[in-house]
Amino acid sequence: MVQAEENKEVLTEQSPIIELRNIDKYFGEHHVLKGISLTVKKGEVVVVIGPSGSGKSTLCRTINRLETIDSGEIIIDGVPMPGEGRKLAQLRAQIGMVFQSFNLFAHKNILDNVIMAPVEVLHMPKQQAKEEALQLLKRVGVESQAAKVPAQLSGGQQQRVAIARALAMHPKAILFDEPTSALDPEMINEVLDVMTELAAEGMTMVVVTHEMNFARRVADRIIFMDDGSILEENTPEEFFEHPKTQRAQDFLNSIKEH
C-alpha cells in the first residue's frame, strides 16, 4: 500500500494505463453510459461502486471492449483500442479480466486453464508457462488443485484460479467485474485477500464491487456511478465520510441498513 503510494508519486508524469474519453453506450433506447471519461494510472486501484443498474459493470466490460460503444475513445497505455481485428486482441491480452461467474474453461484442467493463453496468445514456451502457472497457483493458494477440472473446485477456488489465469498474461492492469457476487459468503474473503495482496504489490486494478469494506481499505480512488454517469470521484476517506451528492449519500445509507 505504502509502496504503491510512492510509486504513484514517481509515475504521475507517465501516460495512464487506461483512459476512457467520452464513452457513450446505448442498449436500444436505454442510455447506459453517458459520456464517461476516466483515467487509471499505473499502480492505481480504482473501485467502482453504485446501485445495480447504474452501468458500473458495463463500464468495466467496456474497458476491454467486451461491450461495444456508440461513441468515445478507449486508450490502453497510450494506444487507441480499435473495435475489431488483431490490434484489439493484442490490447485485450494486455488487460486481464476477472468475471463474476469465473468463466474457467470447463474442458481443461486448472493448470491448462492458466497456461492456455500465455502459450497460444503470447507464444510463451510451454515449459516456462507451466512453471509460471504453478508459481501463480501457489500464490493464490490452489496449487494442490492443478490437475482438477474447474467443476471440482469451490467457487472461491475457481475465482482464485481465474485471477491466476489473468496474471499469467503479465497484464498491465486487471479488471474485476463483481468478482465476489457469485460466491457464498464464506468464500468472499479468500478472493478479496488475494486481491488485496495484488493491490499491495502495485497492480493496476479496476474493481466493480459491492464490498464496501474492501473499497474503503484498498481503493486509491472511489468512482460512484448512478444512471450511467460518474457522479463522484474521490478518495475512499472523503467519499465514505463526506459524500458530496445526495444520491451517493442515499446509496451509502441504503447499504448501512443491512
Add this chain to the structure above:
Amino acid sequence: MSTAQVSIKDALYEPPGPKSRKVIGIATVITLTVLTILLALIIRQFYITGQLNARYWSFLGRASTWKFLGKGLLGTLEAAALAGGVTFAAGFCMMMGRISRYKVVRGISTAFIEFTRGVPTLLFIYFFFLVAPQLGWKLSALWKIAAPVAISASGVVAEVLRSGVNAVPKGQREAALSLGMRENTVFFRIIFPQALRYVIPALIAETVIVVKDTTFAYVVNFPDLMQNAKVLISNYDAMLSVYLLVACIYILINYLINKISDLTAGLQNITIGSSRGGGRAGGRYGAGRGE
C-alpha cells in the same frame, strides 16, 4: 450481461466493425452468386432433359390429382394415427414395465425396448408382410403397416415417457404419500400427469418418425400418399415431377409437426427429451430415425 440470452451462434462473433462488415459483405455476395449459379444449373438440367415441359406439370392444375393425392394423404394419416395410438399404448406399457418394482418385469421390458430400438422398421415390416402369413396371422394391409411402425417407435416413446417420470421432483411423491395417498394413486394422479406434460413436445416430435415410416406402406400395398403417387405416375407418365411433389408434401408435414413440437416446448419452461436432439440419455435419434 447483455449477452445472457444470446445463442452461441451469435455469441461467437463480436459486433462487426467496418473491416469485418466489408469482409462479410463480400462473402455474402460470393455466396449468393454461387447459390444462384447452382440453382441455375439445376434448372438448366431440368430444361435440357425436357422436364420443364408443361405435360410433366399440367397434372398440378387438375382437381382430380389433388383429390387422389388427398385420398392418399388420408391413408397416410390413417396409418399414422393408428400406429401412433398403438405406439403410445405400447410405449406406456413398456415404460411401466421398465420402472416396475419386479426385477423380472424390468429385465423383460428393458430387453424389449432395446430390441425395438435396435431393429430397423423395414425389418419389422417384412416380418408382418412375409413372416406373419406363414404363422397364419391374417392382417389387413392397414395393420401390416401400422403394427411394425408402432412397434419400432414404441421403445423410443417408452424411454421418452420414462425420462418424463424421472424428471418429476421426488418431493411430489413424498408430499402425496404424506397426504395418505396410495402408491398407485400417487403415480396416476400426481406423477404421470406431470411427466406427460414435460414430454408432450418430444412425443409430438416422435410422430415425425411414425409419419416417415408409413412411407413404406407400398411394401404391403396399403394405399397411402406414396402408393397413390405411383398410380399418378403411371397415369400421367410424369415420374420426376410427381415424386418431387410428394417428397415436398412429406417434408412440409413433418416440418409442421416439428414446428408444433417447438411451439409446445416454448409454452412450458421445462422440456425433457427435447425434439432438438442432443443430450437425451440413452435415446436414439431425436425426432426421426431417418427411415
Add this chain to the structure above:
Amino acid sequence: MSVQELLAEYGDKYVLALLTTWKLTALAFSAAFVIGIVVTVMRVSPVKPLRVAGDFYVQIFRNIPGAALLIVLVYALPYLNVVLSYFTCVLTATALIPAAFCSEYLMAGMNTIALGQIEAARALGMNFSQMIRLIVIPQALRSSVLPMTNLLVATMLTTALASQVPLNPTDLTGIVAHINTHAVGGVTAFLISAVLYCATAVVIGQIGNLIDRKARILR
C-alpha cells in the same frame, strides 16, 4: 426351417449381408459426419445466405422420409440424366439424412458451452480462430459423444433402405425378404437379422458410453 438348416443354406449370405450393413453404415456415417460439420459451419457463419442455406439443408433432410429420398434418387434423377448405381443411391440417402441430425446435435453441443467462456477467451486476447479451435470445437465434440453414438445406430437402421433396391450382396433386411420369397424362412430368418442388428447396436452403444465417460465435461 430350423436355425441349423437356415444357417447351412444361407449362412454365407448372412455374413455377406452383415458386412454389407456394416460397410454401408460406416461409409454413410463418415460422410454424414463430414457433411454435418460443413453444414454446421455454414449455420454458424456470419454470412446470412450461408446460414439460410445450412438451415434449409437441415429442414429438408431431417423431414424427408428415407423411402421418399431413395425413390427420388433411384427413379426420378435418371430423368435429369443423373444415373447413380443402386449402391450409390442407398449410400447417398443414408448419408444425407443423418448429416442433418449430425448438424443438429453439433449445434446442441455448442449451445452447452457457457457464453462466459467465450468472453473469457476474448478477454485473454484470443482471436476468432483460437477461440474456435481451443474452446468451441473441443467442448462441442466432447458433449456430442452420446448423440453421435445414437446417430451411428440410427444410421445403421437407415441402411435398411438398401433392401428396397436390388443389391448383391444385399443387406441384413434384404436377406430376410430374399429368403422369405424363395423359401419359408419363418420367424428364424427374421430373428437372425434382428439379433445381428441389435448386437451391433449394443456394441456401438457400449463403445460410445466408454468414450463418453472419458470425454464428458463436468459442469
